[in-house]
Amino acid sequence: MPNPERPHDPERKHAQSQLSQMELRVRALESVLTQKGYIEPAALDLLIETYEKKIGPHNGARVVAKAWVDEEFKQRLLAEPTPAIASLGYAGFQGEHMVVVENTPQLHNMVVCTLCSCYPWAVLGLPPVWYKSAPYRSRAVVDPRGVLRDFGVELPADTEFRVWDSTSEVRYLVLPARPLGTDGWSEERLASIVTRDCMIGTGLPTLPDGESR
Amino acid sequence: MNGAHDMGGGHGFGPVVPEVREPTFHAEWERRVFALTMAAGRPGKWNIDMGRFARENRPPADYLNESYYEIWLAGLETLLAERGLVSADEIVAGHPLGEPKRVDGILRQGDVETLLYRGRPTERPVSDPARFRIGDRIRTKNIHPTTHTRLPRYVRGRAGIIESLHGCHVFPDTNALGQGENPQWLYTVRFNARDLWGPDADPNLSVSVDAWEPYLEPAEQVP
Numbered sequence: 001m002p003n004p005e006r007p008h009d010p011e012r013k014h015a016q017s018q019l020s021q022m023e024l025r026v027r028a029l030e031s032v033l034t035q036k037g038y039i040e041p042a043a044l045d046l047l048i049e050t051y052e053k054k055i056g057p058h059n060g061a062r063v064v065a066k067a068w069v070d071e072e073f074k075q076r077l078l079a080e081p082t083p084a085i086a087s088l089g090y091a092g093f094q095g096e097h098m099v100v101v102e103n104t105p106q107l108h109n110m111v112v113c114t115l116c117s118c119y120p121w122a123v124l125g126l127p128p129v130w131y132k133s134a135p136y137r138s139r140a141v142v143d144p145r146g147v148l149r150d151f152g153v154e155l156p157a158d159t160e161f162r163v164w165d166s167t168s169e170v171r172y173l174v175l176p177a178r179p180l181g182t183d184g185w186s187e188e189r190l191a192s193i194v195t196r197d198c199m200i201g202t203g204l205p206t207l208p209d210g211e212s213r
Numbered sequence: 214m215n216g217a218h219d220m221g222g223g224h225g226f227g228p229v230v231p232e233v234r235e236p237t238f239h240a241e242w243e244r245r246v247f248a249l250t251m252a253a254g255r256p257g258k259w260n261i262d263m264g265r266f267a268r269e270n271r272p273p274a275d276y277l278n279e280s281y282y283e284i285w286l287a288g289l290e291t292l293l294a295e296r297g298l299v300s301a302d303e304i305v306a307g308h309p310l311g312e313p314k315r316v317d318g319i320l321r322q323g324d325v326e327t328l329l330y331r332g333r334p335t336e337r338p339v340s341d342p343a344r345f346r347i348g349d350r351i352r353t354k355n356i357h358p359t360t361h362t363r364l365p366r367y368v369r370g371r372a373g374i375i376e377s378l379h380g381c382h383v384f385p386d387t388n389a390l391g392q393g394e395n396p397q398w399l400y401t402v403r404f405n406a407r408d409l410w411g412p413d414a415d416p417n418l419s420v421s422v423d424a425w426e427p428y429l430e431p432a433e434q435v436p
Contacts, residue, residue, distance in 0.1 A: 005238070006332045007375070020380070022240070022242045022286075023241065023242045023281065025242075025286070025304065026242040026245050026246055026249070027242075027245075027307075028284060028304050028305070028306075029249065029286075029289075029290065029299065029304050030245055031307050031308060032299050032303045032304060032306075033249065033293075033299065035309050036255075036299070036309050036313035037316070037319065038298065038299075038313070038316050038319060039249065039252045039253060039319065039320065040319060040320065040321050040322060041253070042321075042322040043252055043320045043321055043322045043324070043325055043370060044245065044249065044252055045250050046239075046321075046322050046326075047252065047325055047329075048244045048245075048247065049250040049326065050287065050326075051237055051247070052237045052238070052244075053309045055329075056237075063226060072389065085377075089331055091330035091332070092328075092329050092330040092331055093328070093329045093330075093332040095332065096332040096333065096334040096335065096336075097335070097336060097379065097382075099333065099401075105299070112305050114219065114220050114221035114365050114367070115218055115219055115220075115221075115241065115265075115269070115365055116218060116265055116269070117270070117281070119372055122332070125237065126237055126247070128231070128232065129232060129235065129239075129281065130229050130230060130231050132281045133226075134223065134226040134277065135227050135228060135229045135230070136229045137220040137221065138220040138221065138224070138226050139229070140224035140227070141221045141222060141367065141409075141420045142221075142222050142406075142410055142414070143415075144418065145418075147229055150228045150229040150230070150231075151231060157417075158417065159417065160419075161415065161417055161418045161419070162418075162419055162420075162421070163418070163419075163421070164401075164421055165221065165420060165421065165423075166423045167363045167364070167365065167423045167424070168333075168335075168363060168382060168399055168423035168424075168425070169261075169335040169382060169383075170379055170423050172401070174251070175369065182237050185280070190220055197231070202229075202231075203261070
């Protein structure tokens, strides 16, 4: 969506004035590729459907929730993340070489790709616009505390920050700390409070309003 | 290359503004550009590093003014044109203007699930022993290639510590040039924020990048 708070946001420009022009250009390219036999449109449809419906942050949330209730799994997840995640059925494209970094009360991790948009698709799906944007890519490696404030989260001044710039094919997933007040919760209920932002390090899991601690 | 894509440490871009309940795509053409890029890459006429270079190798003003999927589209058009697969005239015409080239390994619907589940691992068998060990002090090289590299400007020529080893991985700098995978040891290198950003930086912040061995040299001996 266009962002009203950033008048020069490129996403806004295209949403407004160049939409039909882009639609036409892309349709033309797809038509040429199809007629030349270089692509199969049905394969494109399935790719889109997969990333809109199947692969998304709910995958990563299941990984985190399991780590919260199963200490043995958590240790495997930290030591051998790629096979541990694959044991839950999540593997492959943009998740071939996983590293999981754990938040603690003293340490906060944040993941960025300053050079492009590298992101752990296999567990989080495709990245949101802000993750690919210049404000995040420029600032996360200098002022992660300030970035976190943009998300409405303030951490104590003595919290240690570690920022992971995804410059290779290694993909990072943040394991957030389990919030207080969730004793006895089922894995499914725990997964429901693990947001995408928690697993990038730009948010913390929070209990829904009215939830007793 | 020192392009506009290399953003770490840049000023003036404003706050990060997350979108509430953001959809995966914001327009139909974004869906198609995403899937076209994935599908057209399948036959292996280019690799992921050539793809990244095609996207970042743009005039900085264009890179900053274009939306994410517009950059993807421009990159895809560049890759297709460079290989004589689709010309700019054909995109304007909306249909082929000549005979297609032979392309094997087209992505079929039935291959999608396997492609996504297998992915494209970049780890390769180890040949030579690693030059550095965990805890070693290193310095990144001060290099400014005009071609593709994955060593961001903000960590060039900086002292850091080897945090972990990831085995040998395809080396993007040669792979992007079609000069082979040339696998190299890959390390996570950790820097104190003050070694990157000066004495005013947050003392409780450290930043790490993944760096291939050719990017690194041993730190100067401390007397």
